[in-house]
Amino acid sequence: MKTEYDFFAIDRDNLKKKNIFPFQLYVFNPIHKKYSLFLNGNRPLTKELDTFLSYLLEKGGKLAILKKQRRTFLTAQEYHESEIPSLKSRELHELEKERIMNIKLKEMYDEKMGKFAFQSEFELACETDNFEKIIEFARVDILTFSVTQSHTISLALHLCKTHLKTDNFLNRIVATSYLFSKTSNIQDTEALADIICGAYLSHIGYTQLPLKMLRSPLLSLSQKDRKLFEKHTILGNHLIKKSMLELSERCKKIILDHHERVDGGGFPSMKNGDSIEQLSLIVGIISHLFEYSSGKINGNKQPIRSIILSMKNKTFSPGLEFNFGEKVFNSLVTLINTDKIEVKKAA
Ligand SMILES: [Fe+2]
The missing domain is CATH 1.10.3210.10 (Hypothetical protein af1432)
Structure with a gap:
């Protein structure tokens, strides 16, 4: 069972202009409060999928990555974790x-x-x-x-x-x-x-x-x-x-x-x-x-x-x-x- 603690959020811009990623892309649905797999790793983000993704984000969806793929994401997208706000650690209640x-x-x-x-x-x-x-x-x-x-x-x-x-x-x-x-x-x-x-x-x-x-x-x-x-x-x-x-x-x-x-x-x-x-x-x-x-x-x-x-x-x-x-x-x-x-x- 995956929960919000298994993911970190990213912005659309964090994908840069790339259309293939070595990590999975998830989308958080704010109505059902659930994360759904949107794109498997190493699969192309086709034009149709890209349009659909934009639609989901316009409707309030949020892009998310599994925390266990944090290192893969940072390396592939050339980010330091301090550049991704959701990766800044906070003490859990x-x-x-x-x-x-x-x-x-x-x-x-x-x-x-x-x-x-x-x-x-x-x-x-x-x-x-x-x-x-x-x-x-x-x-x-x-x-x-x-x-x-x-x-x-x-x-x-x-x-x-x-x-x-x-x-x-x-x-x-x-x-x-x-x-x-x-x-x-x-x-x-x-x-x-x-x-x-x-x-x-x-x-x-x-x-x-x-x-x-x-x-x-x-x-x-x-x-x-x-x-x-x-x-x-x-x-x-x-x-x-x-x-x-x-x-x-x-x-x-x-x-x-x-x-x-x-x-x-x-x-x-x-x-x-x-x-x-x-x-x-x-x-x-x-x-x-x-x-x-x-x-x-x-x-x-x-x-x-x-x-x-x-x-x-x-x-x-x-x-x-x-x-x-x-x-x-x-x-x-x-x-x-x-x-x-x-x-x-x-x-
Ligand atoms: Fe009653």
Whole structure:
């Protein structure tokens, strides 16, 4: 995994008028915050590629060279390192040093554990009621996040460093929401950090509600108490605003909208369809799954596997929700091989 610490930036002029180089040229994409190989070493920078490069640089891209090719670059382009500003050394911040170490740890972890298959690991975790491996994998992965990109990413990193350690109810929701998002092809770190902070903070509004209410199954509450319970989204949003915590707008939406449903039957604003962020629906569906499983909705504990089967078969049960949008819903119901249950039942 290559990061910004593996590269140094150069200007277009540093290529001089040459069109072939003994080093590789990379371009940093400021939107995706990624470095992509643009030209391999000893390959010609053709007129077409040169035009394309100019286009990328006009759009905000940055030319970069691998640090391990620093000497090759300086010799070939006849520069002293003092002439390249990005090569002037600076002391790394402690958090940056920690991140470099975490990236190395992640590489060692991957090498030791092999490819992590979320679907089968999730099935095993549900079967054994043990999410330690899911939580550990999410933690190792999240600890490689950038420490300089945004407040929400830094907060996600901090929350995971301090809290994502033990197998508990909230960590199950956070780690599963995170890995479910990655499996659903959400790779952008900003979006993943929104999911992490959104999952951790979506129930901060509970702190303003009576404990007795929170200990009672939702369906057993009176109409009046149910309305009060539904206020936890607005209360959470209010607390975040008052705290002056710097969170992205999308993350604040997750906290406010995690109970909105695409049919308009959710709360607090009865939003519908595409007006609800996909990330809010993801935190919504994963929270609902664990809440339903723990008995927080109808008072009966139920295995996650059988809840997903009920959702897939549209078996309506009191309090069980389905309206998370086709994409998110389909990703969830295919997460578990429900055929196994049907075979077991048939046998
Ligand atoms: Fe909630």
